[in-house]
Amino acid sequence: MIYPMKLTVNDELIELEVPAHRTLLEVLRNDLGLKGTKEGCGAGECGACTVLLDDEPVNACLILALQADGKRVTTIEGLSKGSNLHAIQEAFIRHGAIQCGFCTPGMILSAKALLERTPNPTEKEVRRSLVGNFCRCTGYQKIVEAILSLAKRGDG
Amino acid sequence: MGNYSMIGHSVPQIDARDKVRGMTEFVSDLQLPGMLYGKILRSSYPHARILHIDSSKARRLKGVKAVVTAEDTPRVPFGPRTEDWTILAVDKVRFVGDEVAAVAAVDEETAEEALDLIRVEYEELPAVFDPIEAMQPGAPLIHGKERNIVSEFQLNKGDIERAFQECAVVYSAHYFTNQVYQAYLEPMACVVQCDPSGRLTFYLATQIPSMTRITYAKALGLPLEKIRVVVPPYGGAFGAKMETNLHLAGAILSQKTQKPVRMVNNREEDFMAGNPRVPMYIDLKVGASQQGKLIAKEVKIIGASGARAVYSMAIVATACYRVDSLYRFEHLRTEGVTVYTNTVPTSCFRGFGNAQMTFALESTLDMIAEALKMDPAELRIKNGLKTGEVSIHGWQIGSSGLEECVQKAVEASGWKRKREEKRFGHGIGLACCNHVSGNRAFSREFDGGAGIVRIGREGKVLVYHGESDMGQGQKTVFAQIVAEELGVGLDRIEVAQVDTDLSPFGMGSFATRGTVFGGNGVKAAARHAKEQLCEIAAELFETVPSQLELREGKISVIGEPERSLSFEKVVEIGVLRRGGAPIVGTGFWVPDTVLPDPITKYGNISPAYPFACQIAEVEVDTETGHVTVLQYTAAHDVGKAVNPMAIEGQIEGGVVQGIGWALMENMVVEKGKVLNPDFRDYVMPGPLDIPPIHSFLVEPVDPNGPFGAKGIGEPALNPSTAAVANAIYDAIGIRFTELPITPEKILRALKDHQKNK
Ligand code: FES
Ligand code: FES
Numbered sequence: 001m002i003y004p005m006k007l008t009v010n011d012e013l014i015e016l017e018v019p020a021h022r023t024l025l026e027v028l029r030n031d032l033g034l035k036g037t038k039e040g041c042g043a044g045e046c047g048a049c050t051v052l053l054d055d056e057p058v059n060a061c062l063i064l065a066l067q068a069d070g071k072r073v074t075t076i077e078g079l080s081k082g083s084n085l086h087a088i089q090e091a092f093i094r095h096g097a098i099q100c101g102f103c104t105p106g107m108i109l110s111a112k113a114l115l116e117r118t119p120n121p122t123e124k125e126v127r128r129s130l131v132g133n134f135c136r137c138t139g140y141q142k143i144v145e146a147i148l149s150l151a152k153r154g155d156g
Numbered sequence: 157m158g159n160y161s162m163i164g165h166s167v168p169q170i171d172a173r174d175k176v177r178g179m180t181e182f183v184s185d186l187q188l189p190g191m192l193y194g195k196i197l198r199s200s201y202p203h204a205r206i207l208h209i210d211s212s213k214a215r216r217l218k219g220v221k222a223v224v225t226a227e228d229t230p231r232v233p234f235g236p237r238t239e240d241w242t243i244l245a246v247d248k249v250r251f252v253g254d255e256v257a258a259v260a261a262v263d264e265e266t267a268e269e270a271l272d273l274i275r276v277e278y279e280e281l282p283a284v285f286d287p288i289e290a291m292q293p294g295a296p297l298i299h300g301k302e303r304n305i306v307s308e309f310q311l312n313k314g315d316i317e318r319a320f321q322e323c324a325v326v327y328s329a330h331y332f333t334n335q336v337y338q339a340y341l342e343p344m345a346c347v348v349q350c351d352p353s354g355r356l357t358f359y360l361a362t363q364i365p366s367m368t369r370i371t372y373a374k375a376l377g378l379p380l381e382k383i384r385v386v387v388p389p390y391g392g393a394f395g396a397k398m399e400t401n402l403h404l405a406g407a408i409l410s411q412k413t414q415k416p417v418r419m420v421n422n423r424e425e426d427f428m429a430g431n432p433r434v435p436m437y438i439d440l441k442v443g444a445s446q447q448g449k450l451i452a453k454e455v456k457i458i459g460a461s462g463a464r465a466v467y468s469m470a471i472v473a474t475a476c477y478r479v480d481s482l483y484r485f486e487h488l489r490t491e492g493v494t495v496y497t498n499t500v501p502t503s504c505f506r507g508f509g510n511a512q513m514t515f516a517l518e519s520t521l522d523m524i525a526e527a528l529k530m531d532p533a534e535l536r537i538k539n540g541l542k543t544g545e546v547s548i549h550g551w552q553i554g555s556s557g558l559e560e561c562v563q564k565a566v567e568a569s570g571w572k573r574k575r576e577e578k579r580f581g582h583g584i585g586l587a588c589c590n591h592v593s594g595n596r597a598f599s600r601e602f603d604g605g606a607g608i609v610r611i612g613r614e615g616k617v618l619v620y621h622g623e624s625d626m627g628q629g630q631k632t633v634f635a636q637i638v639a640e641e642l643g644v645g646l647d648r649i650e651v652a653q654v655d656t657d658l659s660p661f662g663m664g665s666f667a668t669r670g671t672v673f674g675g676n677g678v679k680a681a682a683r684h685a686k687e688q689l690c691e692i693a694a695e696l697f698e699t700v701p702s703q704l705e706l707r708e709g710k711i712s713v714i715g716e717p718e719r720s721l722s723f724e725k726v727v728e729i730g731v732l733r734r735g736g737a738p739i740v741g742t743g744f745w746v747p748d749t750v751l752p753d754p755i756t757k758y759g760n761i762s763p764a765y766p767f768a769c770q771i772a773e774v775e776v777d778t779e780t781g782h783v784t785v786l787q788y789t790a791a792h793d794v795g796k797a798v799n800p801m802a803i804e805g806q807i808e809g810g811v812v813q814g815i816g817w818a819l820m821e822n823m824v825v826e827k828g829k830v831l832n833p834d835f836r837d838y839v840m841p842g843p844l845d846i847p848p849i850h851s852f853l854v855e856p857v858d859p860n861g862p863f864g865a866k867g868i869g870e871p872a873l874n875p876s877t878a879a880v881a882n883a884i885y886d887a888i889g890i891r892f893t894e895l896p897i898t899p900e901k902i903l904r905a906l907k908d909h910q911k912n913k
Contacts, residue, residue: 036179038391039184040341040342040343041834043423043834045834075178076177076178077177079177085173085176085177089177096169096802096804098175098176099627099629100341100389101171102340102391130842131844134842135341136339136341136813137392137805138808139811139846140808140842142801142805142808144843
């Protein structure tokens with residue numbers, strides 16, 4: 001069965017028709033060509049497919065597209081405006097938080113959700129927020145440093 | 157610090173802006189017009205004869221474009237070392253995951269559905285999973301080779317029996333290093349396109365583009381020129397991404413359909429048919445004098461290659477003797493056997509055998525230090541090879557920062573104080589390692605690196621190399637080296653994706669060789685381009701090329717800054733004067749390494765040898781057996797650090813993989829089947845499981861590395877398992893000789909310990 005649905009992806013309203021079993025990840029990557037969202041396991045275990053669904057980080061491989069009907073999705077492509085990068089993206093670059101980069105889109109979106117919830121996180125909080133995002137290259141240290149560099153210190 | 161504008165500066169990866177925006181197209185993102193999706197039918201038996209394959213139903217499924225079996229392949233045995241593979245199983249399957257048939261369809265779902273419709277009739281054969289059992293008389297033969305032995309390694313020096321008699325302490329133990337998975341985040345993937353002339357373009361995640369091409373030409377029965385390998389960005393490898401049937405099945409499907417075909421492993425397939433680490437049984441006996449001089453080493457290693465040899469015999473050989481060039485042993489007896497088993501073929505994983513042996517040796521050395529009542533750090537310093545020494549196997553140590561690494565790590569970790577304040581459950585442990593930057597023994601044919609630097613009219617510098625950036629930042633290092641030579645900024649440099657139609661032949665990225673070999677190759681190419689630019693500029697300034705310098709984007713007469721032109725101006729004039737020909741610099745670098753003698757192994761296998769010392773501090777919860785790593789110090793001799801931030805990143809990543817291996821990672825294989833082929837059950841360290849890692853770079857300028865640099869990839873992990881094991885010993889007085897050291901093992905050992913008291 002094919003169902004109609006609506007999604008607001010990176011501020012753009014999109015209407016599409018999808019079969020019931022299609023995941024949000026498949027819709028983003030295959031139907032919409034937003035390949036910045038990665039698939040590392042397809043089973044909710046690596047976080048490479050992390051996107052924000054109504055500002056909450058979710059594993060797009062675990063969510064059926066239809067479950068996202070009417071919601072807002074932010075993918076990595078929606079983070080930078082033209083050549084202006086988001087502060088988190090800049091911080092990842094500056095701190096060398098990127099190696100192969102396959103985990104990076106998911107990491108950055110998880111970091112965004114964290115910093116919106118908790119603008120001044122401790123190192124522990126940063127690490128905790130990344131538990132669902134697996135990185136095999138960096139050992140996490142520089143990712144944690146990048147995120148901590150954005151913590152709003154001293155103002156409260 | 158040298159007067160460098162680029163070398164020694166921490167710079168982000170040159171493609172980091174693309175990566176953070178999700179713009180980087182990884183292999184598994186590639187989409188070509190008309191592309192089909194391929195899937196592989198894999199054996200669910202560890203050892204079975206194929207009686208019959210019926211794919212008629214699968215063929216009839218709507219959307220299926222091709223179903224292929226061994227019949228559709230050349231069935232030529234091939235392999236990078238031992239020719240014991242075929243693209244799809246001929247007659248027999250030899251491990252759970254072995255490739256039996258492949259399907260191409262309009263989408264992945266259809267391809268998967270088609271796999272379910274293929275009927276294969278098997279006759280199960282007795283199977284064998286443990287290498288020791290596989291060597292017994294009467295064990296089922298996997299490739300018809302006597303006792304399933306792939307190869308044997310032997311190396312004896314001095315008089316071992318007498319030497320042990322004269323040692324003041326001798327320690328022997330039986331170690332086991334288990335099978336672990338590289339767990340790069342992007343599974344193995346490729347796109348293969350067959351053009352109408354029959355030429356195949358492989359878009360591959362491969363560490364060894366040029367070597368892969370040679371192996372695949374043989375497998376497909378094609379001349380080399382019919383194969384082109386292109387390497388787009390890919391998501392990690394750590395040794396695993398070399399030759400694989402996934403790519404070749406893609407080629408057969410593309411030949412059949414005349415369409416591009418994309419193949420991507422799902423995670424389970426990647427576990428069961430990937431390329432995990434060679435598990436090894438290591439019997440090690442080491443003797444030392446009363447003064448702590450290491451004298452004799454006897455080792456016997458049995459390694460399981462799984463169902464194909466791949467590189468396992470070279471890995472076992474490396475485990476057998478690489479550490480002999482870390483310390484000054486005088487007497488050696490070495491025996492290594494590599495054995496087929498009905499399990500997933502095992503192969504390269506960061507450390508290449510040296511990681512396995514370093515666990516055993518460095519654990520042993522701590523026991524020797526204890527027996528001698530000697531500081532383990534001192535034992536290492538006393539015996540470690542120094543700059544200018546030649547090891548027992550002929551390795552010429554052009555630079556060694558080992559002693560400084562130990563000192564740095566000891567100082568920074570608070571070693572002395574923490575060793576003294578004994579508290580049960582709390583411990584600190586140290587381990588060292590050596591390694592290579594490139595391995596002469598890997599290819600009999602040649603050793604070297606090459607580069608091409610192409611500068612077009614607009615002044616953009618395009619760098620070609622034949623290695624492979626698997627995500628570690630190699631491209632950026634090459635860009636820095638070229639920018640340094642040409643005196644321009646990084647924004648002027650682009651590093652081309654490896655394409656065997658355009659790039660130099662390169663051995664590829666393994667053996668920690670990228671920086672030294674690729675780096676020297678592109679450096680030579682940049683120098684050649686620079687010579688040409690100086691000739692052009694010399695004419696303009698009416699001087700001689702040797703009077704010119706390239707700095708800060710300008711070419712000027714030395715000492716006369718007012719006589720200068722911008723880099724791009726000189727390029728433009730040069731290109732136009734030459735009828736439009738770009739400035740092309742080509743260069744190569746051939747080190748004076750020496751291929752080891754086949755019998756004595758005497759040679760000099762690498763131009764530059766990196767060293768390291770790592771220290772782990774742990775807390776062992778004696779109630780639960782859980783180990784928390786509290787602090788980690790890693791001091792690495794990397795030669796001149798080209799990009800310190802990238803090197804730290806390598807160290808941090810390597811250490812975390814090492815901690816994972818030490819404490820939790822394990823492929824659970826039962827009757828040849830991987831029982832935990834996913835990220836939930838294959839447990840790896842997450843961001844909460846690891847301590848702050850303090851990295852220190854020790855930078856002796858190496859005589860052979862580019863600007864004095866050496867490699868870092870593998871040494872980052874080599875000593876980590878032993879450092880953790882030694883810290884656990886310091887904490888609870890129990891020596892663990894089998895990896896991983898899980899809470900269950902610790903609890904059991906604590907109980908036994910109590911009983912024996
Ligand atoms: S791909 Fe979704 S969590 Fe791994
Ligand atoms: S950078 Fe490679 S997985 Fe994180």
